[in-house]
Amino acid sequence: MNQAEMLQITIRAWLESQWILANSHIQCSLFSQQVKSWHRNLSTTCSTCSKSRGLGHKRNISEKKLTQYFVDHRKVRVIAGKGGDGISCFHSEPRKIYGGPDGGDGGDGGHIILKVDQQVKSLASLLPLYRGFNGENGGSKNCYGAAGKCIYIKVPIGTMVKENSEVVADLNQHGEEYVAVYGGAGGKGNRFFLANDNRAPVTATQGEPGEERVLSLELKTMAHAGMVGFPNAGKSSLLRAISNAKPAVAPYPFTTLNPHVGIVHYEGYEQVAVADIPGIIKGAHQNRGLGLAFLRHIERCRFLLYVLDLSVSEPWTQLQDLKYELEQYEDGLSKRPHAIIGNKFDLPQSKSNLSLLKEQVKQRVIPLSALTGENLEELLLHLKELYDDYVKIEELQRCKPMKW
Ligand SMILES: Nc1nc2c(ncn2[C@@H]2O[C@H](COP(=O)(O)OP(=O)(O)OP(=O)(O)O)[C@@H](O)[C@H]2O)c(=O)[nH]1
Ligand SMILES: [Mg+2]
Numbered sequence: 001m002n003q004a005e006m007l008q009i010t011i012r013a014w015l016e017s018q019w020i021l022a023n024s025h026i027q028c029s030l031f032s033q034q035v036k037s038w039h040r041n042l043s044t045t046c047s048t049c050s051k052s053r054g055l056g057h058k059r060n061i062s063e064k065k066l067t068q069y070f071v072d073h074r075k076v077r078v079i080a081g082k083g084g085d086g087i088s089c090f091h092s093e094p095r096k097i098y099g100g101p102d103g104g105d106g107g108d109g110g111h112i113i114l115k116v117d118q119q120v121k122s123l124a125s126l127l128p129l130y131r132g133f134n135g136e137n138g139g140s141k142n143c144y145g146a147a148g149k150c151i152y153i154k155v156p157i158g159t160m161v162k163e164n165s166e167v168v169a170d171l172n173q174h175g176e177e178y179v180a181v182y183g184g185a186g187g188k189g190n191r192f193f194l195a196n197d198n199r200a201p202v203t204a205t206q207g208e209p210g211e212e213r214v215l216s217l218e219l220k221t222m223a224h225a226g227m228v229g230f231p232n233a234g235k236s237s238l239l240r241a242i243s244n245a246k247p248a249v250a251p252y253p254f255t256t257l258n259p260h261v262g263i264v265h266y267e268g269y270e271q272v273a274v275a276d277i278p279g280i281i282k283g284a285h286q287n288r289g290l291g292l293a294f295l296r297h298i299e300r301c302r303f304l305l306y307v308l309d310l311s312v313s314e315p316w317t318q319l320q321d322l323k324y325e326l327e328q329y330e331d332g333l334s335k336r337p338h339a340i341i342g343n344k345f346d347l348p349q350s351k352s353n354l355s356l357l358k359e360q361v362k363q364r365v366i367p368l369s370a371l372t373g374e375n376l377e378e379l380l381l382h383l384k385e386l387y388d389d390y391v392k393i394e395e396l397q398r399c400k401p402m403k404w
Contacts, residue, residue, distance in 0.1 A: 072219040074123040080181035081109030081132030081148035083207025086189035089140045101201055102142045103190040107135030109183025109210040110148030114161065117154040118174040123219055126153065132181070132210050138189040148183055158222035158300060161215055172222065180215060184208035221259040222402065223275035224387055226301030228322055231279030233309040234343040237370035239276040242380060247276050254279055259297045264383060272387045275301060280325055295329040302402070303386045304338040310350035310367065315342065316360035337389060339382050342367040345374060
């Protein structure tokens with residue numbers, strides 16, 4: 001082998017080694033890309049990775065937006081389905097000319113039913129008009145038409161149904177149903193009219209139209225305890241302190257525009273529902289302020305928590321005014337089992353106001369601070385006592401106590 005051939009072999013070997021090196025580089029980069037894509041795929045499905053990435057917390061809905069979602073009054077027009085028509089026809093087949101009447105009946109129209117669903121929290125999803133399904137017409141060969149399906153309208157617990165301002169139904173239990181309108185009966189086919197004196201009837205009747213009603217649905221908050229107080233007394237702050245509910249809190253009146261319900265958990269899985277009812281003002285029974293709309297919610301509560309602002313002078317006048325408003329709205333409403341709460345006990349002027357309040361009011365007053373959490377235990381224990389008394393009374397009257 002001469003020198004030139006030796007040089008050629010070395011160059012070829014060097015080129016081959018370079019090619020292998022380049023190839024392995026390409027493969028490596030392809031592999032690393034593959035690993036990256038696996039990682040990307042894995043990271044999207046892996047719960048720990050997604051946790052570490054920090055999913056954004058769902059923001060609380062503002063009170064203003066909540067007002068759009070929370071609807072506690074709706075007028076609906078409900079029209080049940082029409083019954084299907086019966087038909088008139090005669091059976092005929094080869095060698096059987098006079099087969100007799102065989103027109104089937106029409107199917108009944110579908111009802112429209114209000115059904116309580118505890119998942120539904122407001123009347124916002126209700127439409128202004130519901131039309132039921134019509135029944136099918138009857139057919140030849142004695143075929144009956146199919147009945148129209150029922151339409152179920154889901155409503156929240158505590159829905160009151162009124163017609164011409166008269167209460168026609170009060171729906172308080174999960175799963176309870178109220179037939180708002182009945183579907184029309186199906187018409188009769190001519191087979192129905194077959195009789196000894198009429199062997200070939202041609203009569204068939206039409207289906208009846210479905211019922212039609214205009215109903216107003218009103219939602220009354222169902223809770224064991226209802227917090228009643230003037231605006232800014234600290235009702236929402238108190239509800240936040242004793243439950244997981246998150247009503248808006250701000251240093252101006254009428255922050256809360258809708259009732260909020262919070263659940264207080266006790267031992268043995270007992271749950272007491274407490275409602276924060278928007279502020280009542282003097283003249284609320286004449287529809288001043290947020291007015292009658294919210295007195296209606298108080299009516300449903302089994303016992304009341306009067307929340308007074310101890311930082312304001314003469315706090316007993318708040319209690320008198322609140323009781324007066326409730327009494328004007330409904331006789332005996334202010335006398336329901338109740339507790340009197342003196343809030344904002346942490347403020348300096350509250351101490352002297354509390355002793356004055358105790359002189360004026362003979363009942364027990366629970367001083368506390370929703371802001372600092374001072375003396376909340378006393379309220380929670382008293383709330384349980386009120387709840388236990390309510391359950392006992394319901395059981396004595398052989399009624400089922402409301403469970404949340
Ligand atoms: N110092 C002090 N401030 C409180 C206490 N409780 C509530 N506040 C303040 O009082 C103001 C009104 O509180 P809210 O809880 O919004 O009062 P509310 O009764 O729900 O008011 P409306 O929703 O308007 O009816 C807020 O600025 C609270 O921070 C308390 O115990 N101590
Ligand atoms: Mg409030």
